[in-house]
Amino acid sequence: AQKITQTQPGMFVQEKEAVTLDCTYDTSDQSYGLFWYKQPSSGEMIFLIYQGSYDEQNATEGRYSLNFQKARKSANLVISASQLGDSAMYFCAMREVYNQGGKLIFGQGTELSVKP
Amino acid sequence: DSGVTQTPKHLITATGQRVTLRCSPRSGDLSVYWYQQSLDQGLQFLIQYYNGEERAKGNILERFSAQQFPDLHSELNLSSLELGDSALYFCASSELAGDYNEQFFGPGTRLTVL
Numbered sequence: 253a254q255k256i257t258q259t260q261p262g263m264f265v266q267e268k269e270a271v272t273l274d275c276t277y278d279t280s281d282q283s284y285g286l287f288w289y290k291q292p293s294s295g296e297m298i299f300l301i302y303q304g305s306y307d308e309q310n311a312t313e314g315r316y317s318l319n320f321q322k323a324r325k326s327a328n329l330v331i332s333a334s335q336l337g338d339s340a341m342y343f344c345a346m347r348e349v350y351n352q353g354g355k356l357i358f359g360q361g362t363e364l365s366v367k368p
Numbered sequence: 369d370s371g372v373t374q375t376p377k378h379l380i381t382a383t384g385q386r387v388t389l390r391c392s393p394r395s396g397d398l399s400v401y402w403y404q405q406s407l408d409q410g411l412q413f414l415i416q417y418y419n420g421e422e423r424a425k426g427n428i429l430e431r432f433s434a435q436q437f438p439d440l441h442s443e444l445n446l447s448s449l450e451l452g453d454s455a456l457y458f459c460a461s462s463e464l465a466g467d468y469n470e471q472f473f474g475p476g477t478r479l480t481v482l
Contacts, residue, residue, distance in 0.1 A: 287470060295456060296370075297473035343411065354462065355401060355424050356471060358411035 254279045256344050258359035265334045266367050272319070273329040273362045275344030284348045286327040287356065288318065291341040300342075303327060331364075339366045371395065372474035374459050380480045386447040389477045391459030393440055399423070399462045400442040401471060402434055406455040417442055449481045 255278040265271040277286065288300040303311045303318045311318040319328040331338055341363050345356040371394035381387055393400050402414040404427075413426035417436035428434075431449075436442045446453060456478050460471040 289473070295478070296475050297458060297460075299370075299470045299472065302470055345411075354399070354471075355413040355416055355426060356403075356460075357413070360410050 254281075254346060254348060254357050256346050256357055256359035258344055258362050260362045261360070262363045262365070264365050264367060265331075265338075267336060268333055270330060270332045271334055271364065273331070273342050273344075273364065275327045275329065275359060277325050277327060277344075277346050279325075279346065279348060281348045284346055286318070286320070287345040287347070288316070288327075288329045289343045289345060289358075290338075291343060291361070293340070297343075301329070334366045336366050336368060339364060370472040370474065372459060372461050372472050374457075374474035374477050376477060377475065378478050378480075380482065381449060382482055383449055383451060385449050385481075386445065387449065387479065389444040389446070389457055389459075389479075391442045391444070391461075391474055393442070393459075393461030394472055397461035397463050397472070398440065400436055400440070401460040401462075402428075402442070402444050403458040403460065404455045405458065405476075406452075409455075411458075414444070446479070451481050454479055454481045 257276045284305045286303045290298045301313045301316045303320045315332045317330045341361045343361045344359045373392045375390045398419045401416045405411045414428040415434050416424040434444045456476045458476045459474045462471045
């Protein structure tokens with residue numbers, strides 16, 4: 253069965269420093285997508301970044317980058333130059349493209365706190 | 369603003385009751401997904417509709433049902449509510465059914481069952 257594991261329940265980072273949030277996944281499919289979402293205290297889910305299983309380069313979106321290591325089945329999120337507004341829950345998710353219509357499977361999340 | 373709307377934002381009801389959650393996808397999106405977020409279960413996929421038809425089913429209880437209407441809005445019906453149904457219910461939409469496009473989430477409906 254597909255599974256996403258986020259082993260860091262909580263993380264602290266100093267403002268302006270970089271932080272890496274870990275994510276490992278398990279799937280037997282060759283084609284899949286990996287996503288990161290941010291959930292601030294207000295509750296909405298905000299899409300951050302996407303990585304396809306066949307993408308050779310790591311995805312980047314502004315201050316967010318995804319460190320994709322396919323052989324290790326990891327898809328870590330790197331946030332550079334942390335800001336106070338980055339304090340939130342972060343969820344890693346996976347979608348198997350050709351199976352069951354594209355539902356997302358989420359990890360348990362990592363709560364990031366940015367200190368001033 | 370993702371373009372996905374959900375109503376109501378908050379819902380407080382009693383055990384045994386029935387409620388309906390409504391979702392309007394982004395303009396042009398044919399696929400609608402429902403997710404439940406609770407403290408003990410985390411974020412779980414419930415059900416997906418694509419262009420009016422059920423496409424995939426997850427951990428959805430038999431007391432729950434959903435549908436997608438011709439105008440593509442969707443409703444999630446929760447009946448015989450129990451305390452454990454208290455959760456944040458998200459609707460998400462995407463343009464197609466099983467592609468690489470990201471799913472855009474609505475603001476959620478927070479359901480409290482007393």
